[in-house]
Amino acid sequence: MDHAAVRRFFLGLQDRIVERLAAIDGTPFRRDAWERPEGGGGTACLIEEGGVFERAGVNFSHVHGAQLPPSASAQRPELAGRSFRAMGVSAVLHPRNPYVPTVHLNVRWLAAERPGAPPVWWFGGGMDLTPYYPFTEDAVHFHRTCRDALALFGTDTHRRYKTWCDDYFYLRHRREPRGIGGIFFDDLSEPGFDSCFELTRSVGEHFLPAYVPLLERRKDLPYGERERAFQAYRRGRYVEFNLIYDRGTLFGLQSGGRTEAILMSLPPRVAWRYDWQPEPGSAEARLYTEFLVARDWAGG
Amino acid sequence: MDHAAVRRFFLGLQDRIVERLAAIDGTPFRRDAWERPEGGGGTACLIEEGGVFERAGVNFSHVHGAQLPPSASAQRPELAGRSFRAMGVSAVLHPRNPYVPTVHLNVRWLAAERPGAPPVWWFGGGMDLTPYYPFTEDAVHFHRTCRDALALFGTDTHRRYKTWCDDYFYLRHRREPRGIGGIFFDDLSEPGFDSCFELTRSVGEHFLPAYVPLLERRKDLPYGERERAFQAYRRGRYVEFNLIYDRGTLFGLQSGGRTEAILMSLPPRVAWRYDWQPEPGSAEARLYTEFLVARDWAGG
Numbered sequence: 324m325d326h327a328a329v330r331r332f333f334l335g336l337q338d339r340i341v342e343r344l345a346a347i348d349g350t351p352f353r354r355d356a357w358e359r360p361e362g363g364g365g366t367a368c369l370i371e372e373g374g375v376f377e378r379a380g381v382n383f384s385h386v387h388g389a390q391l392p393p394s395a396s397a398q399r400p401e402l403a404g405r406s407f408r409a410m411g412v413s414a415v416l417h418p419r420n421p422y423v424p425t426v427h428l429n430v431r432w433l434a435a436e437r438p439g440a441p442p443v444w445w446f447g448g449g450m451d452l453t454p455y456y457p458f459t460e461d462a463v464h465f466h467r468t469c470r471d472a473l474a475l476f477g478t479d480t481h482r483r484y485k486t487w488c489d490d491y492f493y494l495r496h497r498r499e500p501r502g503i504g505g506i507f508f509d510d511l512s513e514p515g516f517d518s519c520f521e522l523t524r525s526v527g528e529h530f531l532p533a534y535v536p537l538l539e540r541r542k543d544l545p546y547g548e549r550e551r552a553f554q555a556y557r558r559g560r561y562v563e564f565n566l567i568y569d570r571g572t573l574f575g576l577q578s579g580g581r582t583e584a585i586l587m588s589l590p591p592r593v594a595w596r597y598d599w600q601p602e603p604g605s606a607e608a609r610l611y612t613e614f615l616v617a618r619d620w621a622g623g
Numbered sequence: 624m625d626h627a628a629v630r631r632f633f634l635g636l637q638d639r640i641v642e643r644l645a646a647i648d649g650t651p652f653r654r655d656a657w658e659r660p661e662g663g664g665g666t667a668c669l670i671e672e673g674g675v676f677e678r679a680g681v682n683f684s685h686v687h688g689a690q691l692p693p694s695a696s697a698q699r700p701e702l703a704g705r706s707f708r709a710m711g712v713s714a715v716l717h718p719r720n721p722y723v724p725t726v727h728l729n730v731r732w733l734a735a736e737r738p739g740a741p742p743v744w745w746f747g748g749g750m751d752l753t754p755y756y757p758f759t760e761d762a763v764h765f766h767r768t769c770r771d772a773l774a775l776f777g778t779d780t781h782r783r784y785k786t787w788c789d790d791y792f793y794l795r796h797r798r799e800p801r802g803i804g805g806i807f808f809d810d811l812s813e814p815g816f817d818s819c820f821e822l823t824r825s826v827g828e829h830f831l832p833a834y835v836p837l838l839e840r841r842k843d844l845p846y847g848e849r850e851r852a853f854q855a856y857r858r859g860r861y862v863e864f865n866l867i868y869d870r871g872t873l874f875g876l877q878s879g880g881r882t883e884a885i886l887m888s889l890p891p892r893v894a895w896r897y898d899w900q901p902e903p904g905s906a907e908a909r910l911y912t913e914f915l916v917a918r919d920w921a922g923g
Contacts (some may be wrong), residue, residue, distance in 0.1 A: 355898070369897055378897075400743070496876045496885075561891070566866035567876070576867070577798045585796075588857070589895040596891070597669055597678075598883045 324409070328518060329432050330385060333412045336430070336527045337383045340414055341368045343531055344381070346449070347538065349374040351380070357581045361419070362387045363408075367584040371591065375542050377419040380587030384580060385410035391435050394570050398510070402443060405435040409578070411448070412527065413571065418532070421554035422541040423456035424461070425561065425590070428530045429571060430523050444516075446523045447509035449484065450530055451492055453496040453502030453561060455554045456606055457614045460504050460548035461537040466620035469506045472529035476522045484508045489617060494564055500615050505533075550566045553607050556599060558590035565589060626708070629732045630685060630821060633712045636730070636827045637683045640714055641668045643683070647838065649674040652681070657881045663708075664686045667884040671891065674767055675842050677719040680887030684880060685710035691735050692877035694870050698810070700783045702743060704772070705735035709878070712827065713871065715888040716834070721854035722841040723763070724754035724802070725861065725890070729871060730823050744816075746823045747809035749784065750830055751792055751859060753802030755854045756906055757914045761837040762803050766920035768808045772829035776822045781921070784808045789917060794864055800915050803862045805833075854908050856899060858890035865889060 341352050350373040358364035363490035365384030370376045411431030418425070449535040452465045466485070473481040486505035493500050506526065511519045565572050565588050575585035601607035641652050659665035670676045671682035674707035687708040691736030711731030718725070721811040730748035752765045766785070773781040788807035793800050806826065811819045865872050865888050901907035 353897075356706075367897075371897055378895075380897075496882045555892075562862060562893075563866060563886075567865060569699055582796045583898045586863075586895065587897060591895055592855075593862075593893045593895075594891060595886065595889045595893075597653075597667075597680075597887060 326410075326432075326434075326559070330410060331409055332386075332520075332524055332527070333383055333430065333432075336380055337366070337412050339514075340381050340412075340531060343535065344376070344379060344416070345370070345544065347535070347542075348376050348379070350376075351448045352379075356551060357584065359465070359579060359581070361389075361579050362470040363585060365581065367587060369579070369587055372528055375418055375420070375423075375538070376416055378417040378587070379415075380412040380584075381412070382584050382587065383412050384575075384584070385408075385581060386578060388578060389413070392574055392611060394573040395433065396435075396493050401433045405437045405443075406437050407433060407578075409574075413588070414530070417558070417590045417595075418538065419540065420542050420544060421455045421546050421550040422458075422544040423538055424452045424457065425558075425587070426453070426534045427451050428527070430525070443550075444512060446511040446519045447507070448523055448526050449488055449491075449507035450526065450533060451488055451502055451505035451507070452534075454556075455557050455610065457503065457610060458537070458541070459613075462614065462620045463541070463622065464536060465503075465505065465533050467622075468529050468533035470621040472525045472533075473506065473522070476518075478513075480522075482504065485621075492564065494560060496567070497560065497563070499560070501560060503614050503618075503620065530572055540585060553595065555592050555594040556596055557591075557610075558593045561588075561590055561618045562593055592603075625816075626732075626734075627709075630710060630822075632824055632827070633683055633685075633710055633730065633732075637666070637668065637681055637712050640681050640712075640728075640831060644676070644679060644716070644836065647835070647842075648676050648679070650676075652679075655884070657884065659879055661689075661879050665881065665884060667881070667887060669887055674720065675720070675723075676716055678717040678887070678891040680884075680923075681712070682884050682887065683710075683712050684875075684884070685880060686880060688878060690862065692874055694873040694877055695733065696735075703783070705737045705743075705760060707733060707735050707878075707889070708745045709733045709874075710893045713888070714830070714831055715860070717890045718838065718842065719843050720844060721755045721846050721850040722758075722844040723838055724752045724757065725858075726753070726834045727751050727888070728827070731825045731871075731917070732920075745809070746811040746814060746819045746827050748823055749788055749805060749807035750803035750826065750833060751788055751802055751807070753857075754914060755910065756850060757856050757910060758837070758841070759838070759913075762914065762918075762920045763922065764836060765803075765805060765817050765833050767922075768829050768833035770921040772825045772833075772842070773806065773822070775825070776818075780822075781806065785921075792864065794868070796867070797860065797863070799860070800917075801860060803918075844851040844902055852894065853890050853901075855894040856891075856896055857894045857910075861888075861890055862893055 347419040352368040363386035484506040652668040663686035691707040734744040784806040
């Protein structure tokens, strides 16, 4: 188990994502290093009101503390009370153009320790796509790239991590998925450190290939007020998910992370409208009927 | 204990609030009756894009179920597993003019029952104010009316319920109060049903007198893009509070209430900006330095 190698990978991945996105946006990222009084810190990189991104956050954090927060030990009560180390990279991109989906990446490593007991560690992560006005070929490309990321790690792994993603990014109070999914995994410590690290690296390295092609294809499509209004409305669901359900957000807020860095995932402009329903047959209705449904996007 | 009288009071209060606000806004409320498959239902009344209110929701609900939701029994574990009845009125008003504060009222009655055990019941409620560009005389008027509402119910009651409100409407992750507070109470069952019901009625009946004068004084003040932008930014805090902390919101979502009615409390247009700070000495800074601080607004 080599923490330092994981840290180097995460920092390098953040740099590569930031560099590529800055080139596409035409705006440099603002870099904000922060320290946490209880231990650790991070670097938040962001664009606001950029050429392409209305808000883009690519964060690295590495925190440790005396007590694993409840959001991390809820699923593993045997770890409650242990000290912890956690590091990871999180990216959430909110493009201005409603034809470009919002995308989320997370790769993380956690360890829970207690004097006299062997340390418990695990990797987690994934990426998922939240379109407003979707294109089938974009959905297929994203999911196929997710499948490619996991191709070397077992025949069933992509299917399991796709299902996990669909289950995780689900708004129970709306009976609605957050978007069209992708892959999600957690508690990964088998068959061993090297293999788990390799899988996590592969997920991280497939993020730009999964997203950049559809960003470049759609970022200059013309749109108007109607598309922006629908985007703002749908972004409300993103806020609801992140504040009500997302374990990463809750872990960050509970572990004394930096609030402004954690909440960089929230969209810049959002609207709520009472009981709004898309007109049947409209482009907006298509999102619900053709995309926010369980589908095998990657195909056979 | 007379459920029917409580229900009559709640329904009448909803009608009186709706009638008065509709007259001020110049727009009739939309009325949406809904039923809950597991039992009960409610009536949502709302204005969207009105003359004065960008969004105003005044809801009545009366629900029952086989199992008290965790958000209600967290503080009272001895009640877990009991069946429950809950009814109440909730109002959240989001005026368009940034010089008029957002306001929230809730009055509620709950009962938890188990065969063979005496029923446990309690009242709860309160009201609180969330200004953007505040006026001292408005804050004083609101808090004095809250004090008046409780004047007949014990010398210490207003002080205790004001403190409870300050403690409850607090965003721990921001180390910031949601607004300037008001009054909040819960688990009220002493000294007896009649007296608790009377206190709850008094809180409900003082809502319009607490809010309408400042609504009428400020609703026609001129404002511009700067004030709207700050209002949208501050409304983000309202969303964060309601989705992360608010027990009423969580109770509603967990008890199978109607999502659209529960989330009517969310503001219509919201913005998040990274690490935004008001300019020292500005009107926006005054909100933080003079109003979002613990103060005895009602005075001696």
